[in-house]
Amino acid sequence: MQKYLLLALIVVVCQCQQAQQPLPPVWPNRFSQDFVETWNITNTIHRSVGTYFYDYTQGTTRLARSNGQYDPLCKSLHTDAQQCDQIIVNGERYIYYPDTQECCYCCGQNDGCGVLSPQWFIEPTFLGNVSYYGVPAYKWVIYEGPNEANPNYYIETTEEEPTQRQLLYLARSNYEQNYFLDSLRTDFGSIDLPQTCNRKSLCPGTCAKVRPAQSN
Structure with missing residues (x-):
């Protein structure tokens, strides 16, 4: 009986973790x-x-x-x-x-x-929720090649709709870009x-x- 309860608990935990993972990044046009x-x-x-x-x-x-x-x-x-x-x-x-x-x-x-493309994030891996200079954020990694080659690390704000999120951080190889949260413009x-x-x-x-x- 305890074995079945343990398996059920594992299934529930896995389902909760899947439900908590946000939609992958998509840029506004x-x-x-x-x-x-x-x-x-x-x-x-x-x-x-x-x-x-x-x-x-x-x-x-x-x-x-x-x-x-x-x-x-x-x-x-x-x-x-x-x-x-x-x-x-x-x-x-x-x-x-x-x-x-x-x-x-x-x-x-x-x-x-x-x-x-606004959806240039090909199969991104969600690394979890982080704090970026005090701002709640999502962190992702996007690999440019097979076997996890050439990783791009990407941090964005946590709005539910991906196109409403703001880019905060992008890093690859020997460089990184830190974006100003209050500088977003569409006009x-x-x-x-x-x-x-x-x-x-x-x-x-x-x-x-x-x-x-x-x-x-």
Whole structure:
């Protein structure tokens, strides 16, 4: 009798744990949010600030960094400390340097450089409820490869509806982004490609490695 009671208790506990797991993350179709980014390069910490503009309805994004010299794509053309924007329009990713107004084509949709889907979280694993600087939050891990390779750690607020949650933290490999909770916006201008950007001006460096050989 005790054996059956124990089994029943285990089933109830498992069902409760499953019921408590939230729905996986889904981004709203349009938002922008400010962040502080930290890079760990050979055990030396480097920081920059930036803003992520995301508009899936128009198929555009703009990832603006105050200093892009540590980002693999931003430093394709310049390795000094200057502002760098990654702009995606029409499935094409461009690297733009506002200080000098230089721009080059990095890679395209077929190279994995297009706009992320709002449901880009492929089979995320829920790591539990956490406190993020005093804010109740959900923590997830998303693996980019088999055998739990290339984990992305993701923290968000705890609203029941996934599209109402706010991004708080994203980390992968040697960098992390901490997002400001009170900086979320849905009202911002259109994301347009600067006039100096064109498909014929190809970025070297990491961008060239991402593109097919026939494109270089």
